[in-house]
Amino acid sequence: MDVLYFAWVRERIGHPKDKIDTQAATVRELVEELRGREERYAAAFADLEALRVAVDQELTDFDAPLASAREVAFFPPMTGG
Amino acid sequence: MDIRVQEAPFDLGAEANIFAGRQAGMGAVVTFTGIVRDLEAGLNMMEIEHYPGMTERAITEIASEAMTRWSLGDALVIHRHGRLGPDEVIMMVATAARHRVDAFEAAQYLMDYLKSRAPFWKKEITREGGQWVAARDEDEQALDRW
Numbered sequence: 001m002d003v004l005y006f007a008w009v010r011e012r013i014g015h016p017k018d019k020i021d022t023q024a025a026t027v028r029e030l031v032e033e034l035r036g037r038e039e040r041y042a043a044a045f046a047d048l049e050a051l052r053v054a055v056d057q058e059l060t061d062f063d064a065p066l067a068s069a070r071e072v073a074f075f076p077p078m079t080g081g
Numbered sequence: 082m083d084i085r086v087q088e089a090p091f092d093l094g095a096e097a098n099i100f101a102g103r104q105a106g107m108g109a110v111v112t113f114t115g116i117v118r119d120l121e122a123g124l125n126m127m128e129i130e131h132y133p134g135m136t137e138r139a140i141t142e143i144a145s146e147a148m149t150r151w152s153l154g155d156a157l158v159i160h161r162h163g164r165l166g167p168d169e170v171i172m173m174v175a176t177a178a179r180h181r182v183d184a185f186e187a188a189q190y191l192m193d194y195l196k197s198r199a200p201f202w203k204k205e206i207t208r209e210g211g212q213w214v215a216a217r218d219e220d221e222q223a224l225d226r227w
Contacts, residue, residue, distance in 0.1 A: 006202060054200070057132075073135070078200050079214045079215075080195045080196055080198075081171075
């Protein structure tokens, strides 16, 4: 599965993308797994209120299932326009 | 419906003319333009990051919803990414309808949703360094009225 990071999440983690083999059933479980990787991941995922998530390019929430997901992206609230 | 996500600048006047010119039976065209503010703090650059693939998809969904909710003949969204200087045009939307209320409301709807549901992130770069622009509560609340 591709895990993508944008904006300050990308900066805090230090790169834009990880390829991950995971058994995580939900986004929240994936976040737990990522937090355990390294301090910079723990820092990026410290406050989930400050983050948004998309699964296969659709905005969703942290309880969303990852069953057949190919791409998960984490980013701060969007500031378009 | 015409959705473009691009790094290159575009000609606002030409785009507005082409859009208005290709409408048949539409009595109203509304356009909105977003421009990089020249901040007192000495803004040098605005860096706009986006999520290729999801960006086009999200804007298409937003515009399709606008076409369904209002009686629109057409809609245009052009949004740039990359590095932009003060006073540069970031984006534009245009809507065409038989009557102005539909065109105005749909344009506002498009802008409200593009602000907080299209995956763009702005970073202001000044002499002091870079700072990610924080999303504002008002922008999120603006969606409630729709």
